[in-house]
Amino acid sequence: MHRPHKLTILLLLLALAAGTLCACSPFDVASDVAVTSDTAEDLVTVGFSQLGSESAWRTANTKSVQDTLTTENGFFLMYDNARQLQDQQIKALRSFISQRVDAIVFCPVAEDGWETVLGEAKEAGVPVIALDRNIVSKDQPLLTAFLGEDMRTEGVKAGTWLEKELKKQGREDEDIQIAVLEGTEGSSATEGRSEGFLAIASRHQNWHFTAQASGEFTRAKGKEVMKRFLSEFSDIDVVIAQNDDMALGALEAIESAGRLYDAEGEKMILISYDGCKEALEAVTNGEIDLDVECNPLSGPKLKTLIENILAGRSYSAVNYMPEKIFTRENVDQYLDSRMY
Secondary structure: OOHHHHHHHHHHHHHHHHOOOOOOOOOEEOOOOOOOHHHHHHOEEEEEEEOOOOOHHHHHHHHHHHHHOOOOOOEEEEEEEOOOOHHHHHHHHHHHHHOOOOEEEEOOOOOOOOHHHHHHHHHHOOOEEEEEOOOOOOOHHHOOEEEEOOHHHHHHHHHHHHHHHHHHOOOOOOOEEEEEEEOOOOOHHHHHHHHHHHHHHOOOOOEEEEEEEEOOOOHHHHHHHHHHHHHHOOOOOEEEEOOHHHHHHHHHHHHHOOOOEOOOOOEOEEEEEEOOHHHHHHHHOOOOOEEEEOOOOOHHHHHHHHHHHHHOOOOOOEEEOOOOEEOOOOOHHHHOOOOO
């Protein structure tokens, strides 16, 4: 490990102990450890750049990492919130490299644009793990490993469920008008879920994409975009929101407009992704019809992956989280235990 960073850890811990680390510091660091050189020597330092805090899912993901990579577990975590800005995230990664952390973990804002900074990390000998979202790079070895969700498979799950649901309703031959609330443009979540769903949709010439726009993975924007869709299109059979926050915002707009059911009493089908508790409650109530899980609790798997990489043990370069789908038929068995 890169032991020259020991002085950096000590200085940060001393600043915290003295209460002199200012609120404008770019990183949040651990503060629950005694300030000794032995402590600094034993800790594994990890720089973690989270892409933002745009959703309940993101908050749960951050908490899982912070609750796992603790000083009690032998880690010193330096945390940065990129606030959805790739430039900010690149700046954070460069700072981690300069401070000679043992490993870097980041949830990339976008799929591309990382070659230069990851090349710098590789030259410095710092392993880099992409968490939650993956990247596209001409030089994939620049990324040590990926841990997250299979976004394309999530999209396939949504499309497959819709096939079965329309057949169950006797509507498999009807023209189906679909509105899509996409996530952040260029993110692997947006690209993967779109690609997976389209793989199923391509089998159905009667599925029509009436409207598509980015809701930026936020509830406010999801509501705004859905409100516009409703004003522009009188016939929407299916709404696909690429995360729960957008789905809940869209649901507010739909219910305010009195459009959850059409004149014949047919319910608008709502499909979402993530599996956060508030959305699962909407599944229970029959408002959201399908929620495809995107598991944010990756902290424990991340800990094991970092330990294996640094110890020179074998590890997989691609690691997926286990994920379910939730409908009204099965959601009750998971709702009470959902912590996010």
